[in-house]
Amino acid sequence: MSLDRQELDKYVTRIGDRWPLQGALLGGARVDDEHGAPPQRERGPEFIVILVSDAFDGVPWLERVYQAGSLWDALEMGAAADVHCYTPVEFARKRESLAAVRAAAERGLDLLSG
Numbered sequence: 001m002s003l004d005r006q007e008l009d010k011y012v013t014r015i016g017d018r019w020p021l022q023g024a025l026l027g028g029a030r031v032d033d034e035h036g037a038p039p040q041r042e043r044g045p046e047f048i049v050i051l052v053s054d055a056f057d058g059v060p061w062l063e064r065v066y067q068a069g070s071l072w073d074a075l076e077m078g079a080a081a082d083v084h085c086y087t088p089v090e091f092a093r094k095r096e097s098l099a100a101v102r103a104a105a106e107r108g109l110d111l112l113s114g
Helices: 005-018 029-034 061-070 088-097 099-107
Strands: 023-027 047-052 081-086
Touching: 005 023, 023 029, 023 099, 029 047, 029 099, 047 088, 047 099, 061 081, 081 088, 081 099, 088 099
Parallel strands: 047 081
Antiparallel strands: 023 047
């Protein structure tokens, strides 16, 4: 199943209308599928979304994630997303400490590059 790039663009626009984004990355099993990962593997989350914005500073973690997650159209995309919302400083730290964030940063799609 290919990624719905048009819906991904709409999602980034919805997020960007609330918080100016410095980064938006998409990782997860569906992205790995597109990169030729073998079907017989532990899939993990279908979508992992990493959003980076200075505007998250001062916004409680759960509030960021809830709002950003509520803008994801799971029906249109075919699965829910594991959404991560970080300031640039938090992203740098989490990239070092969380494998899913590191994988999305290294092998994921840059949703801002068009």
